[in-house]
Amino acid sequence: xxxxxxxxxxxxxxxxxxxxxxxxxxxxxxxxxxxxxxxxxxxxxxxxxxxxxxxxxxxxxxxxxxxxxxxxxxxxxxxxxxxxxxxxxxxxxxxxxxxxxxxxxxxxxxxxxxxxxxxxxxxxxxxxxxxxxxxxxxxxxxxxxxxxxxxxxxxxxxxxxxxxxxxxxxxxxxxxxxxxxxxxxxxxxxxxxxxxxxxxxxxxxxxxxxxxxxxxxxxxxxxxxxxxxxxxxxxxxxxxxxxxxxxxxxxxxxxxxxxxxxxxxxxxxxxxxxxxxxxxxxxxxxxxxxxxxxxxxxxxxxxxxxxxxxxxxxxxxxxxxxxxxxxxxxxxxxxxx
Amino acid sequence: xxxxxxxxxxxxxxxxxxxxxxxxxxxxxxxxxxxxxxxxxxxxxxxxxxxxxxxxxxxxxxxxxxxxxxxxxxxxxxxxxxxxxxxxxxxxxxxxxxxxxxxxxxxxxxxxxxxxxxxxxxxxxxxxxxxxxxxxxxxxxxxxxxxxxxxxxxxxxxxxxxxxxxxxxxxxxxxxxxxxxxxxxxxxxxxxxxxxxxxxxxxxxxxxxxxxxxxxxxxxxxxxxxxxxxxxxxxxxxxxxxxxxxxxxxxxxxxxxxxxxxxxx
Numbered sequence: 001x002x003x004x005x006x007x008x009x010x011x012x013x014x015x016x017x018x019x020x021x022x023x024x025x026x027x028x029x030x031x032x033x034x035x036x037x038x039x040x041x042x043x044x045x046x047x048x049x050x051x052x053x054x055x056x057x058x059x060x061x062x063x064x065x066x067x068x069x070x071x072x073x074x075x076x077x078x079x080x081x082x083x084x085x086x087x088x089x090x091x092x093x094x095x096x097x098x099x100x101x102x103x104x105x106x107x108x109x110x111x112x113x114x115x116x117x118x119x120x121x122x123x124x125x126x127x128x129x130x131x132x133x134x135x136x137x138x139x140x141x142x143x144x145x146x147x148x149x150x151x152x153x154x155x156x157x158x159x160x161x162x163x164x165x166x167x168x169x170x171x172x173x174x175x176x177x178x179x180x181x182x183x184x185x186x187x188x189x190x191x192x193x194x195x196x197x198x199x200x201x202x203x204x205x206x207x208x209x210x211x212x213x214x215x216x217x218x219x220x221x222x223x224x225x226x227x228x229x230x231x232x233x234x235x236x237x238x239x240x241x242x243x244x245x246x247x248x249x250x251x252x253x254x255x256x257x258x259x260x261x262x263x264x265x266x267x268x269x270x271x272x273x274x275x276x277x278x279x280x281x282x283x284x285x286x287x288x289x290x291x292x293x294x295x296x297x298x299x300x301x302x303x304x305x306x307x308x309x310x311x312x313x314x315x316x317x318x319x320x321x322x323x324x325x326x327x328x329x330x331x332x333x334x335x336x337x
Numbered sequence: 338x339x340x341x342x343x344x345x346x347x348x349x350x351x352x353x354x355x356x357x358x359x360x361x362x363x364x365x366x367x368x369x370x371x372x373x374x375x376x377x378x379x380x381x382x383x384x385x386x387x388x389x390x391x392x393x394x395x396x397x398x399x400x401x402x403x404x405x406x407x408x409x410x411x412x413x414x415x416x417x418x419x420x421x422x423x424x425x426x427x428x429x430x431x432x433x434x435x436x437x438x439x440x441x442x443x444x445x446x447x448x449x450x451x452x453x454x455x456x457x458x459x460x461x462x463x464x465x466x467x468x469x470x471x472x473x474x475x476x477x478x479x480x481x482x483x484x485x486x487x488x489x490x491x492x493x494x495x496x497x498x499x500x501x502x503x504x505x506x507x508x509x510x511x512x513x514x515x516x517x518x519x520x521x522x523x524x525x526x527x528x529x530x531x532x533x534x535x536x537x538x539x540x541x542x543x544x545x546x547x548x549x550x551x552x553x554x555x556x557x558x559x560x561x562x563x564x565x566x567x568x569x570x571x572x573x574x575x576x577x578x579x580x581x582x583x584x585x586x587x588x589x590x591x592x593x594x595x596x597x598x599x600x601x602x
Contacts, residue, residue: 005443010425012437034448036425036437044437051439051484058441287559296563298601 055111070125106282204255229267240274256323274336383474424490429473
């Protein structure tokens with residue numbers, strides 16, 4: 001059999017994005033990739049009947065111009081929307097990692113990655129949102145890495161660095177960059193900024209190995225957190241999703257013990273804990289995933305969401321939260337079930 | 338099974354001979370078949386290519402992938418004569434519509450974009466790619482049944498958009514060129530065979546001991562796959578099943594519900 005083509009073996013470039021300076025810069029980083037011109041990113045991304053998981057094994061990059069919707073309001077399934085100033089954007093659609101529980105598998109028709117190169121329009125939208133934010137006493141809380149892992153793509157796109165520099169001197173915005181990566185490209189080259197918070201998603205090592213395909217091991221993420229803390233970055237942790245496993249108690253006991261020892265807790269501003277939950281429509285599509293047992297659990301379907309039942313959710317949260325309170329005050333732990 | 342379409346018999350004959358296909362009688366167009374391949378000669382033009390590709394996909398439901406093989410013209414600057422290209426984008430000249438096949442595996446060919454036109458062209462189209470008369474029709478019809486990673490277009494540059502092509506020498510060169518793509522076609526066949534999913538054995542046992550409608554069978558397969566993926570014990574299911582299907586419909590329904598609870602529990 002012919003082996004899989006490597007990731008980004010093909011780069012599809014939207015006509016309107018062809019001459020953009022970021023497009024040119026990104027293409028220079030992929031001299032061996034085949035560049036194919038397209039009219040609109042939906043020519044590749046939005047087609048019906050694509051094989052998501054086959055594409056995931058050999059994802060392509062699509063460079064496009066975002067035309068509208070540069071900011072989205074939060075919804076009840078997203079963390080962080082406790083703040084009235086919360087919003088998020090979609091700079092990149094899809095993620096380089098392949099987590100078995102990820103809602104993106106149900107959200108998008110294909111697994112190719114779309115990067116919108118017109119960041120200047122996102123900056124303008126964020127600027128307006130800062131001025132119009134509801135609670136003027138608090139900064140605008142903008143998540144820029146929700147439907148992707150921006151830091152994992154930093155060596156290829158360089159978007160995170162641009163956001164850090166844009167926000168560096170601003171006091172009216174707090175940008176959260178969520179990641180599972182080691183973030184080395186950013187941490188090695190960019191000094192910390194008070195308006196940026198790096199949010200690491202952590203899972204027990206057995207979960208990371210089994211269900212977070214392509215993502216760094218827990219020990220590498222912990223090392224990155226220590227490095228970021230030492231450099232002075234603002235940090236938060238996302239222990240999400242907490243999963244019910246055959247040996248949940250021992251797995252999460254070992255996990256919280258490891259976190260207690262390896263996390264520089266003084267630098268951690270908040271911890272978000274959430275159990276597995278996903279919208280019903282997305283879950284239905286996710287069930288087609290051929291290679292995982294995780295999605296086959298008899299979850300409870302309630303109010304357009306799929307999750308564990310109430311008792312299981314509470315039990316899982318307790319498994320993680322009780323030990324955490326030895327390391328960080330209860331007020332800094334935010335539970336999402 | 339892999340569907341191969343060509344526009345002309347002179348394209349089909351070398352493929353037929355190389356793959357050892359036999360003619361299928363009483364078909365509206367020339368059709369050749371083996372256990373693995375189905376070759377359909379569509380005729381010239383995007384409309385015929387679309388119509389016959391659609392017909393083949395409906396008539397032969399075992400088709401898992403489709404390949405269009407044939408001649409294309411190309412400006413000299415784009416390709417040398419008698420070279421194979423795998424198409425990475427197809428534009429229909431009349432509608433302007435763009436189609437993108439997914440190229441997920443490594444392959445031994447150069448790649449090029451393809452413009453499908455309605456009339457033979459004898460001058461440079463200004464496009465940095467190949468020109469043919471069937472590609473977009475084939476692709477659009479194939480997409481109605483197949484995902485874009487299972488649709489391939491392999492084009493062989495027969496001319497530099499010259500009005501005059503020597504038919505005999507082109508045929509001889511094409512016959513030789515088919516040998517170059519045979520290993521690739523055979524690899525595709527292996528890949529396609531792996532696409533056919535095995536039904537869980539447990540489902541077959543359940544179907545022997547329970548009468549299920551088509552819909553119930555589909556649900557049962559889904560539940561069994563989930564149950565087995567969760568490392569559920571098949572013995573537990575077998576213990577619930579009677580030795581033979583219940584005679585009464587009511588008993589059958591009750592048993593279906595019991596099984597459902599066990600499998601989803």
